Amino acid sequence: MAQPQSWEKRAEEYSFYGFTDLPSVHQRGTVVVTHGEGPYIFDTNGKRYLDANSGLWNMVAGFDHQGLIEAAKAQYDRFPGYHAFFGRMSDQTVMLSEKLIEVSPFERGKVFYTNSGSEANDTMVKMLWFLGGSEGQPQKRKILTRWNSYHGVTAVSASMTGKPYNEVFGLPLDGFIHVGSPHYWRFGEEGETEEQFTARLARELEEVITREGADTIAGFFAEPVIGAGGVIPPSKGYFQAIQKVLKKHGIPLIADEVICGFGRTGNTWGCQTYDFIPDAIISSKNLTAGMFPMGAVILGPELADRLDAAVEAIEEFPHGFTASGHPVGSAIALKAIDVVMNEGLADNVKRLAPRMEQGLREIMERSNHIGELRGVGYMWALEACLDPATKTPFDGDLSVSERIANTCTDMGLICRPLGQSIVLCPPFVLTEPQMDEMFDKLEQALNKVFAEVA
Numbered sequence: 115m116a117q118p119q120s121w122e123k124r125a126e127e128y129s130f131y132g133f134t135d136l137p138s139v140h141q142r143g144t145v146v147v148t149h150g151e152g153p154y155i156f157d158t159n160g161k162r163y164l165d166a167n168s169g170l171w172n173m174v175a176g177f178d179h180q181g182l183i184e185a186a187k188a189q190y191d192r193f194p195g196y197h198a199f200f201g202r203m204s205d206q207t208v209m210l211s212e213k214l215i216e217v218s219p220f221e222r223g224k225v226f227y228t229n230s231g232s233e234a235n236d237t238m239v240k241m242l243w244f245l246g247g248s249e250g251q252p253q254k255r256k257i258l259t260r261w262n263s264y265h266g267v268t269a270v271s272a273s274m275t276g277k278p279y280n281e282v283f284g285l286p287l288d289g290f291i292h293v294g295s296p297h298y299w300r301f302g303e304e305g306e307t308e309e310q311f312t313a314r315l316a317r318e319l320e321e322v323i324t325r326e327g328a329d330t331i332a333g334f335f336a337e338p339v340i341g342a343g344g345v346i347p348p349s350k351g352y353f354q355a356i357q358k359v360l361k362k363h364g365i366p367l368i369a370d371e372v373i374c375g376f377g378r379t380g381n382t383w384g385c386q387t388y389d390f391i392p393d394a395i396i397s398s399k400n401l402t403a404g405m406f407p408m409g410a411v412i413l414g415p416e417l418a419d420r421l422d423a424a425v426e427a428i429e430e431f432p433h434g435f436t437a438s439g440h441p442v443g444s445a446i447a448l449k450a451i452d453v454v455m456n457e458g459l460a461d462n463v464k465r466l467a468p469r470m471e472q473g474l475r476e477i478m479e480r481s482n483h484i485g486e487l488r489g490v491g492y493m494w495a496l497e498a499c500l501d502p503a504t505k506t507p508f509d510g511d512l513s514v515s516e517r518i519a520n521t522c523t524d525m526g527l528i529c530r531p532l533g534q535s536i537v538l539c540p541p542f543v544l545t546e547p548q549m550d551e552m553f554d555k556l557e558q559a560l561n562k563v564f565a566e567v568a
Contacts, residue, residue, distance in 0.1 A: 121146040121158045135516050135531075142520065150177020153541040153548060155528070165528045166540045166552050171341065171373050171493075172404030174542040175453050182405050182449055189445035198227060198439035206444035213451055214412055217382055219391050224418040226411040227439040231372035231398035232266025234409035235335065238368055238396060239270050240433055241411070241421060242332035248424035256326055258319075258334040258365075261295045264342035265335060265370055274335055277343070291326065294318050295340070298349040299486045299497075300505070308350045316355035328363035335396075338384025341373035344532045345488060345495035345539075353390040366393040366417060372409070373493070376400035376451065377460040377542060380467055380491035387490060393417050403450040406443040459542035463492045466549065470494065473553045474538070480557070483508075483564045492542060495535040496560075500568065507534050512567050521559035527552060536560075 119127070122143030131139065146158045153176050154162050168174055175182060189206065196204050211225040226241075228234045239257055246254030257274060259265060265274035273286035276295070280286065294315045295301060302311045323331060334356070340346035360367050369392035374384030377400060381387045385395070394417050398409035413421065425431045437443070454460050467490070474494055478484040485499030498514050500506045508514040515531030522529050522536075530537040540552065 152176040166538045167530045168541045172399035175403040176543045185449035189442045204441035206441045207439035210444040220414045223413045228409035229407045230409045232268045232271045234396045235265045235271040236268045256289045256331045261292045262343035296348040296352045297346045312349045333366045335368045337370045338374045344535045368394045370396045372398045402446045406446045408443040493539045495537045498534045517563045525555040527555040
């Protein structure tokens, strides 16, 4: 009898990969995972990996949190599925909406559910377009985001995403405009202070609005910390400077908190970390601690009131998803919010974030090829450089960050390559000894790869 193919070959033969370096897969095979314990995952060969990427930013309570698992089981037993159409929704969905407004920075508001952050951003754009048409300004359709930002993969949210790889799809669509990235280390001019850099970005935003016409712009979307663009915190005073410009022109500011929300930056919301109140919040990932696909548009009071009035005029908002407000997802989200906020996970991030920064800074100081350490809370990136003094990158053909990530994987550590950066965004349950393990394996991988390519 013929022997079955390996898990790796079965994965490659029958699976179509997204956001995956295919040369690495062809050479190394797929890591096929069977289960997890705390911040660790295990593959089909029994090898254990410390997942310093939290799955995909989202498994903040680890991979086997019994409270979350029991919440899912209990809701499946009680009421395993429903929708939120036609004036019907589950009691869990109602309670989740109440909780989201309670923990939001808004005094009041309303919540609309999706299955992902991409769909939530897409939905928010449709809401803004709907408002423009209903309020007699059908030309108000342009969407502003930033270069190197990430907002999702639907046709609309990919158009919002300021990454060049979307050109292969013929995106962005017309009317999606990308303004400057607030990455001071990379884009600050010689002799320019961080505050001057921020002021320049605000002036450039004003110029774009003037050029395009404020009456044609529906909204400005921004991650408090640009996540999948390489963990880029805003420059000093950035959100205060741009929000002043946006308010002057009556343009809503939408905080894409898909990655930052629910504790990643050290506060419940990234907008709290950077001291601004947006007009709406986009949530996903940590909303369910990665244990159910769910996204949410959390509307502040002004947008909620305007949308209510617009819907009243035509009787319904003609948009939604079959699994919007799914009762199991809602039950898991309620438990996840409680776990993060009341079971010590958020406290653990606040307590250990300075230790994480210090450990990574020491690694940077011992290396000749790290140009920048950037981040906040439990999200950090190390920028690999051939020459940090001149910020000269490695030759792209060397695939340095991919090599570092692959070497880390060989050592039992999962991290993420982004551009020439290595990103670490561990689960909130990470302990001090596990953090030390992360530091040790990362530094070994960096030393090995830099010895090969520098």
